Amino acid sequence: MTLGSLHPNIRLRIAVGFVQRLLSVMLMPLLVIHLAHLYGPAVAGVLTVCVAAAGIASNFLGGHFADVYGRRPVMVAGELGATLTFGLLALANSPWWTSGAATFVLFLLNTCCSQLATPAADAMMVDVSTPENRPLVYTINYWSINLAFTAGALIGGFLYDGHFLLLLTGAAALCLLTTAVMWRWISETAPNGRPAATGPAAMLRGYLAVARDRVFLRQLVAAALIAAVEMQIGYYIAVRLAREFPEQTLLAVGDWTVDVDGVAILGVLRAVNAALVVALILVAKTLLARVSERTRLFGGITVFTLGYMVWAVSDVGWILIAAAVLLTFGEIASVPVRQALLADLIDAEARTKYMAAYALNARIGLLVAALCVTLGAFVPSLAMGLLYGTAGLAAILLYRSLLGERADREAEKVTVPVA
Numbered sequence: 001m002t003l004g005s006l007h008p009n010i011r012l013r014i015a016v017g018f019v020q021r022l023l024s025v026m027l028m029p030l031l032v033i034h035l036a037h038l039y040g041p042a043v044a045g046v047l048t049v050c051v052a053a054a055g056i057a058s059n060f061l062g063g064h065f066a067d068v069y070g071r072r073p074v075m076v077a078g079e080l081g082a083t084l085t086f087g088l089l090a091l092a093n094s095p096w097w098t099s100g101a102a103t104f105v106l107f108l109l110n111t112c113c114s115q116l117a118t119p120a121a122d123a124m125m126v127d128v129s130t131p132e133n134r135p136l137v138y139t140i141n142y143w144s145i146n147l148a149f150t151a152g153a154l155i156g157g158f159l160y161d162g163h164f165l166l167l168l169t170g171a172a173a174l175c176l177l178t179t180a181v182m183w184r185w186i187s188e189t190a191p192n193g194r195p196a197a198t199g200p201a202a203m204l205r206g207y208l209a210v211a212r213d214r215v216f217l218r219q220l221v222a223a224a225l226i227a228a229v230e231m232q233i234g235y236y237i238a239v240r241l242a243r244e245f246p247e248q249t250l251l252a253v254g255d256w257t258v259d260v261d262g263v264a265i266l267g268v269l270r271a272v273n274a275a276l277v278v279a280l281i282l283v284a285k286t287l288l289a290r291v292s293e294r295t296r297l298f299g300g301i302t303v304f305t306l307g308y309m310v311w312a313v314s315d316v317g318w319i320l321i322a323a324a325v326l327l328t329f330g331e332i333a334s335v336p337v338r339q340a341l342l343a344d345l346i347d348a349e350a351r352t353k354y355m356a357a358y359a360l361n362a363r364i365g366l367l368v369a370a371l372c373v374t375l376g377a378f379v380p381s382l383a384m385g386l387l388y389g390t391a392g393l394a395a396i397l398l399y400r401s402l403l404g405e406r407a408d409r410e411a412e413k414v415t416v417p418v419a
Helices: 008-039 041-069 071-092 100-127 134-185 200-211 214-234 236-244 262-287 293-313 317-345 348-358 360-376 381-414
Strands: 248-253 256-260
Touching: 008 041, 008 071, 008 100, 008 134, 041 071, 041 100, 041 200, 041 348, 071 100, 071 134, 100 134, 100 348, 134 262, 134 317, 200 348, 214 236, 214 262, 214 293, 214 317, 214 348, 214 360, 214 381, 236 262, 236 293, 236 360, 236 381, 248 317, 256 262, 262 317, 293 317, 293 381, 317 381, 348 360, 360 381
Parallel strands: none
Antiparallel strands: 248 256
């Protein structure tokens, strides 16, 4: 299987998704910084929480709309909304008009439009993929996400000062292009079944049904445990390195040396992780072709967790970098398997609602990661490392049960009733 053999919608979705994530990584932090410059950090923090809350609500609303009206209309509407809000954001930060209030409102609306379309886009990837090609689909998509993250962070960081208007204008132009691509070439993929009920009551009933799905809840908890560990790099680990990591020489060649402190080594670790994902994930499928899915999943989570445990306790630069390499290999091995398992076990008739609910794993992970900063002030780093290990072990046990559940369902499909 190759990229060219995949459904055209998948190829278009990966390309459009790359642009969307590039813009998100490039501009969302800059808009927060801009609000902090206008109103101060405290007010900007409150405004950002409002934006995040509105995004979560829009994500759930988009999951319902995509089941009622189809994937394509919701995706096109969301991207068109993003185009308009980026264009107006450029206008509200131009020489002709400057408005902090309009910037906040448009930032919120832009986030709502983007999140509205996310469940439909995620469900469409499942609609037109198969159990056989999903690992390839999610491998390529994961590579695209990390490439967009790396490029977006670099572009935004270098061009924010003095080029904010140019970035916003370029974002509007790119969104207009992706809207046209989706309108012209992406086809509807929603399964043909009974019509979905409309209205707030129907939406609530649909999400209550998702909440009662115990198999899905196991997936959500397992993903949240891994997300909570993964996000430590921006929370407890970042704080620990900034406070405890002793300045040291990372590399010395003659009189030339590379000296790093805690903040610098944090940047090195992030860069190593992102660069390795971009460089290796597309060849990982070939390298791991003879490794069973179970081994990739369990081994990947184990190695990933061990890397974070080292990050929690070590103060030696090269050991931290080695751990970054280790956990990145674990990440590359396990992520496509986890995403394919999710696609195999959710109800096809409510697929977008499941995708919208599954997105909560990142929010839960952020909450736990934030709480770990407070916890880390009272317990030693070794205890935090053991906590990461416990979370990784719990995730493995949950995924072990989920693999069994999928095997049972597959066995039921092929069982021939005896007369």
